[in-house]
Amino acid sequence: MxxxxxxxxxxxxxxxxxxxxxxxxxxxxGLVRQLGAGLWSWLPAGWRVHQKVVQIIREEIDAIGGQELLLPVMHPRELWRKTGRDQIEELFTLEDRKGAEMVLAMTHEEAVTFHVGAAVKSYRDLPKTLYHFQVKERDEARPRAGILRTREFIMKDSYSFDRDEAGLDVQYEAHRGAYAKIYDRTGLEWFECRSDVGMMGGTVAHEYMAPCPAGEDDVVLARGYASNLEVASADPQPVELPGDTEAAEVTTPGATTVEALTASLGLPAGALLKAYPVIAEDDGRLVLVMVRGDHRVNPVKLQNALRSPFRPAGTEEIAAQVGPAGYIGPHAPLTAVETLYDAAIEAGPYVVGANRADTHLRGFVVPEGATRADVRLVEPGDTIGGEPVRIVTAIEIGNIFKLGTRYSEPLGATYLDADGKPQKIVMGSYGIGPARIAAAAVEQFADEKGISWPVAIAPWTVNLVSLGKGGTPERAAADALYEQLRAAGVEVLYDDRDTGNGEKFAEAELLGCPLRITLGKRSLDSGLLEAQIRRELQDVEGGIPLEGAVGAVLGILPTLA
RNA sequence: CGGGGCGUAGCUCAGCCUGGUGGAGCGCCGCGUUUGGGACGCGGAGGUCGCCGGUUCAAGUCCGGCCGCCCCGACCA
Incomplete structure (x- = not known):
């Protein structure tokens, strides 16, 4: 070009x-431009990057037997009503001219299951894996960070259809393998994480995370361990507990916070227990959640432990059922108030609220038979296998779910087994966002000069910069070299403009093609082209000879990251 | 959805407090000089000051409403 x-x-x-x-x-x-909040246009160079990512994904999903198709973006709302997903807030809804209700798809489980359910009759028709690259529409409450969180974006989503769980397991593992190849090929740094299955239901889910400063998630990492902070578990830092042997009340006027208590009692925060009263929303019961004073409740883990969404209890609910806010603590009889102890809490003794104003209790020992669950947030300094965890921010670049019969059931997607009995099709779904891969690559490899693309997804692999003006011998030489590189199948962007050299260099560094070669008057004198690798801005030692330059370039390309 | 901020040239911004014929830098066009790191000189084009209404002799500026966009949080199958 x-x-x-x-x-x-x-x-x-x-x-x-x-x-x-x-x-x-x-x-x-010049890769992308914004059209509206969360609405982005891909300009030619950016689209090349996007399509390179797409092609890598396509090749690897094809390799595990995926079959590419294309499903519509606009669906009859009725289909979504059947799965209950028409109630999702982020779902764009509209009416056609006849007043028929439509939705804009956020994903395509309904559509693909509709077709498979209608067409698949026999166990002989299974398994199948279908996928497409299609626009997804989500009315995000807050689009953000450019291309990272948008209201309209292209996603690769594949769907597997199996006779049973065993078949699903096979497809799920096949996708895990394909995903590893895909992310490796893109050149990104990435992690496969255990993740929350969320409201998607199902049993198993992984998400794929690319560390980058603009990410929205936190990932807990240790040797052989990677997990979204939402569901991560680790060993707590040990805490030295006081040697209280008997329960004793202490007067603590105004000490309603952990900080105030640790200061006045001279104890580490971990020697206190915080009480976090919540209301389980499915039956309205109050649960007193206890965590160490130096720990925080993890809402996702707590919701899973309670098997119900919850909300923090209000001051009045706390006062009525537990005690005065700021001084609440566990009630002595286990039955008095439902109490859940975090797994990091040892037997004791701890300092807890006494459920009376201005009073705490020392020497509290967790009662035998207390309910326990791991509901705390992993903290820096926690360990896994004795090794301190790292917590990094990351962006989700893909996810895979075992759906089971979440969609086949409401949509009536069944097949007849060998005994002639109808069975529900067992499904999995597997997503990847190419735009996020592109953005994550920018974040991971950029330096102060600009972007530095991994060669596999660069818009062009070579940026040929001509320093001469039109009509000069050096320009003629650059023109010739450009044609030779093209003929050799090299993806080359040729800067043939009559503009300042500094401008050309600066732009080449901004755009970030992996290899820049420069041809100026000097090159004709010396017979050498300057070649610079974008990553770390490394000059190729001694340049490359003008004579046989194409071969030299072809020799360098496989060495690029 | 709660909180904060912004909307003036293609981009980044000043001008608004204190109303009186709209500016700068970069970019763009022309000519010339430069020529291996966004070079310089001269000349030039480019604006319903987000929209609607109000106050006023007069509104980019003051007042009201609306729209759009960004950031923090909530949310994010």
């Missing part, structure tokens, strides 16, 4: 409203 012909609107300054690095750089480099 000749730069002079390319639609690549670059900017020297990032847009005023950009915050995330990938947002700033992708706009500056």
């Amino acid at each position: 000749r730069r002079s012909a390319l639609f690549l609107p670059t900017e020297r300054q990032p847009p005023a409203d950009a915050e995330a690095l990938s947002h700033k750089l992708m706009v500056r480099a």
